[in-house]
Amino acid sequence: MSEIGLVLVTELMRKIRSSVFIMATALGVVAIAVVLQGPRFFMHLEQSSSDDLIVAGPPALQARVDPMLEAHGAFKVVANVDRLPSSMTTAYLDAHHHAAAAIALSVRARRLHVDVFPRDLNAFNEVQFRALAPLSVEIATGVPAQRVAGAIAVDRTLHPLDTRFADGRSAAFAYGLAFGLIFILYFAIILSSQSVLAAVAEEKTSRIAEILVATISPSNLLAGKIFATATLALAQVAIWVAAAIVLLPTSMSALGISSGATSSASLYGGTMPIFEPKLLIAFGLFFVLGYLQFASAYAAAASLISRTEDLGSVATPIVLPVVGAFFIAQYALAQPNSPLAVVSSFLPFISPFAFFARMAVTNVPAWQFALAIAINLTSVIIAFWAAGRIYRVGMLLYGKLPSPRQIWATIRT
Amino acid sequence: MYLKTHPLVLLRARRPLLVATENLARDTSLTIVGRNMLVVDHVRRSFGSVQAVRDVSLTCRRGSVHGLLGPNGAGKTTTMRMILGIYPPDAGTIGWMGGAIDRKLRRRFGYLPEERGLYGKMRVFDQMVYFGRLHGLHESDARKRAERWIETLGLGQYARRSCSELSKGNQQKVQMACAVLHEPELLVLDEPFAGLDPVNAVVMLECIRAIAEDGAAVLLSSHQMWQIEHACSAFTIIGAGEVRAQGTLDELRRAFPKRKVRVVPDLPAIRAAFARYGAPPPLADGVVLAYELPTTTDFGALLREAVAAGPVESFQREEPSLNEIYVDLLKCAAVDAAA
Numbered sequence: 001m002s003e004i005g006l007v008l009v010t011e012l013m014r015k016i017r018s019s020v021f022i023m024a025t026a027l028g029v030v031a032i033a034v035v036l037q038g039p040r041f042f043m044h045l046e047q048s049s050s051d052d053l054i055v056a057g058p059p060a061l062q063a064r065v066d067p068m069l070e071a072h073g074a075f076k077v078v079a080n081v082d083r084l085p086s087s088m089t090t091a092y093l094d095a096h097h098h099a100a101a102a103i104a105l106s107v108r109a110r111r112l113h114v115d116v117f118p119r120d121l122n123a124f125n126e127v128q129f130r131a132l133a134p135l136s137v138e139i140a141t142g143v144p145a146q147r148v149a150g151a152i153a154v155d156r157t158l159h160p161l162d163t164r165f166a167d168g169r170s171a172a173f174a175y176g177l178a179f180g181l182i183f184i185l186y187f188a189i190i191l192s193s194q195s196v197l198a199a200v201a202e203e204k205t206s207r208i209a210e211i212l213v214a215t216i217s218p219s220n221l222l223a224g225k226i227f228a229t230a231t232l233a234l235a236q237v238a239i240w241v242a243a244a245i246v247l248l249p250t251s252m253s254a255l256g257i258s259s260g261a262t263s264s265a266s267l268y269g270g271t272m273p274i275f276e277p278k279l280l281i282a283f284g285l286f287f288v289l290g291y292l293q294f295a296s297a298y299a300a301a302a303s304l305i306s307r308t309e310d311l312g313s314v315a316t317p318i319v320l321p322v323v324g325a326f327f328i329a330q331y332a333l334a335q336p337n338s339p340l341a342v343v344s345s346f347l348p349f350i351s352p353f354a355f356f357a358r359m360a361v362t363n364v365p366a367w368q369f370a371l372a373i374a375i376n377l378t379s380v381i382i383a384f385w386a387a388g389r390i391y392r393v394g395m396l397l398y399g400k401l402p403s404p405r406q407i408w409a410t411i412r413t
Numbered sequence: 414m415y416l417k418t419h420p421l422v423l424l425r426a427r428r429p430l431l432v433a434t435e436n437l438a439r440d441t442s443l444t445i446v447g448r449n450m451l452v453v454d455h456v457r458r459s460f461g462s463v464q465a466v467r468d469v470s471l472t473c474r475r476g477s478v479h480g481l482l483g484p485n486g487a488g489k490t491t492t493m494r495m496i497l498g499i500y501p502p503d504a505g506t507i508g509w510m511g512g513a514i515d516r517k518l519r520r521r522f523g524y525l526p527e528e529r530g531l532y533g534k535m536r537v538f539d540q541m542v543y544f545g546r547l548h549g550l551h552e553s554d555a556r557k558r559a560e561r562w563i564e565t566l567g568l569g570q571y572a573r574r575s576c577s578e579l580s581k582g583n584q585q586k587v588q589m590a591c592a593v594l595h596e597p598e599l600l601v602l603d604e605p606f607a608g609l610d611p612v613n614a615v616v617m618l619e620c621i622r623a624i625a626e627d628g629a630a631v632l633l634s635s636h637q638m639w640q641i642e643h644a645c646s647a648f649t650i651i652g653a654g655e656v657r658a659q660g661t662l663d664e665l666r667r668a669f670p671k672r673k674v675r676v677v678p679d680l681p682a683i684r685a686a687f688a689r690y691g692a693p694p695p696l697a698d699g700v701v702l703a704y705e706l707p708t709t710t711d712f713g714a715l716l717r718e719a720v721a722a723g724p725v726e727s728f729q730r731e732e733p734s735l736n737e738i739y740v741d742l743l744k745c746a747a748v749d750a751a752a
Contacts, residue, residue, distance in 0.1 A: 003547075006543075006546055006547065010543050014532070014534070014535060018534065202532070202533075203530075206530040206531065206532070206533065207526065207528035207529065207530030208530035208531065208532060209530070210494075210499065210524075210526045210528065210530065211524055211526060211530060211544070211591070211592075212547070213499055214494075214497040214498065214499050214519070214522075214524045214526075215519070215520060215524070215544075215547050215548060216516075216520075216547055217516060396494075396499060396500075
């Protein structure tokens with residue numbers, strides 16, 4: 001077995017046996033579930049705490065208002081009363097099905113007036129009562145509310161210039177999945193790069209490095225370590241992507257993005273462009289390219305420390321680009337053709353995030369894809385080469401952290 | 414200056430001495446001379462403005478143990494690291510068995526560094542197998558040898574435990590096993606006895622001897638003079654990056670300019686007899702007189718003189734220990750440097 005292969009297999013076995021790997025994999029699944037199911041859960045909590053109403057006022061008015069409030073699912077009328085107590089308290093709300101608020105209907109100056117007594121002030125706003133606007137117009141003008149509602153409704157037809165998706169539903173779904181995949185990309189690159197950081201730091205601080213570099217080539221050692229972590233990270237990512245694919249439809253459904261098409265069959269039926277294999281292949285490709293760049297940087301940084309306490313000071317400058325790339329990718333998802341998104345998608349270290357975000361939600365020209373891959377490959381080669389030089393010297397360097405000038409001199413020598 | 418006349422000092426000569434095989438002229442072919450040994454020929458290495466190794470030459474034969482001695486910062490570890498290819502020398506050559514050392518050949522070397530290092534969470538057995546495989550052993554072979562070494566070093570009960578659970582002494586044994594599992598042709602040991610209790614130090618010593626007897630060339634550095642004196646057949650003493658002395662213990666002793674003589678009893682007449690031979694004032698405890706005399710002294714005549722002067726109960730000429738030679742040499746070097 002070659003040196004790289006031996007280091008790779010040994011590193012793989014060490015990591016698979018470690019509880020950290022198992023915990024990180026499980027934690028990743030939990031994090032994805034939280035991210036994807038969180039909005040649904042919080043929406044449910046919010047609805048259950050703010051949609052129950054007690055309605056008071058003239059019965060005729062109540063009879064008109066109740067269906068309007070409940071029509072779009074914004075509210076649920078749990079009690080109708082003639083009038084509210086002169087001094088409203090939360091105890092009254094508690095006594096009536098733990099309602100979120102009580103409202104009193106009246107007509108003032110030929111307009112509908114609603115007095116709101118909410119449990120939480122911030123839970124109610126004007127927008128939520130717009131459903132009652134046609135009734136207010138009817139009271140003021142005598143035009144039936146149904147006609148008013150029909151008149152003020154604006155028909156809208158979306159004609160996307162981008163032919164990436166068949167309709168808005170597909171686009172929204174693609175956005176959701178891309179968001180999930182970018183989150184996985186971020187999570188996987190952070191975790192796996194830090195795993196390389198920890199492994200190199202362990203060998204440096206425990207002084208194993210000296211024996212290793214006396215036995216095998218430092219470049220082979222570094223390569224074996226990085227490829228082992230990449231292999232493991234790909235396995236982790238496969239698990240996380242599978243979890244994301246399982247959880248995403250229910251999340252999208254809950255958010256109303258894929259209204260009316262929430263069954264698994266329709267989602268996985270092959271009509272959704274997001275499930276084109278090329279996108280998942282691109283995800284794997286950009287993950288590997290991004291990981292190799294960051295892992296090389298982390299390995300080089302770890303080789304410079306003498307004590308594990310110094311890990312933070314060398315790792316922080318490398319974490320920032322990952323975090324920055326994650327936020328730029330969020331922006332690129334929303335504005336994939338903006339100058340910032342386009343330029344970012346060709347910047348080393350940021351490109352794997354930004355370019356993947358763009359290609360997930362818009363049609364990206366083939367030449368841009370080729371250019372991004374070429375830039376990332378070049379960046380990987382340069383990062384690995386520079387990391388190898390720093391690693392070779394850094395692994396035997398003890399004492400205070402070298403200055404940026406000394407590191408630059410090491411790369412140049 | 415005394416230093417410059419000291420037979421062991423090589424400040425000016427800058428050539429190895431004493432052992433015939435070590436008197437390698439620069440134009441001598443390593444292929445012929447170094448057929449059976451490690452040859453380090455005038456290597457130099459600097460780190461920035463610091464000259465860690467100025468000029469070191471040594472040879473180490475297969476089947477022998479060569480001691481590399483020197484104070485902290487003398488350049489021992491840097492020399493060892495150059496031999497192992499961790500640092501390339503700025504000048505000079507290092508050869509093995511008459512040829513240059515490449516990475517493939519280096520896998521047949523073994524190394525125990527001064528700073529111990531093991532994977533804390535890896536099991537003892539797995540660790541040995543891994544290092545064996547890094548040195549080119551097949552897995553089945555590495556496993557068999559690991560089992561044998563575990564038994565030899567009495568580590569049976571720890572074989573399946575993580576290395577971090579072991580005591581320092583046992584960790585050192587594991588590290589030694591990792592260094593020798595592949596039966597290296599050249600074994601480089603940097604401070605192998607450091608931190609070991611006397612019992613484990615003897616185990617380590619026996620281990621080193623056995624490895625040399627099996628045909629390996631062993632180069633070791635240590636500050637434990639007793640162990641190194643008993644383990645090594647030849648020595649190189651370096652100071653400030655340069656070779657100060659070289660040779661077998663007998664050769665170093667022969668070149669040492671002084672001998673201690675202990676005489677019992679402490680009588681004025683005996684003191685007077687020694688004074689007539691130009692001996693400096695002795696160290697005395699009331700019973701024993703201890704003199705330091707030049708090796709050129711006619712000790713037989715001195716003995717006869719002392720016996721004639723009084724009732725000599727004991728007259729003992731002592732050969733210098735390695736420690737005495739080492740300390741004296743470095744003391745002289747320090748005096749010379751200060752001057």
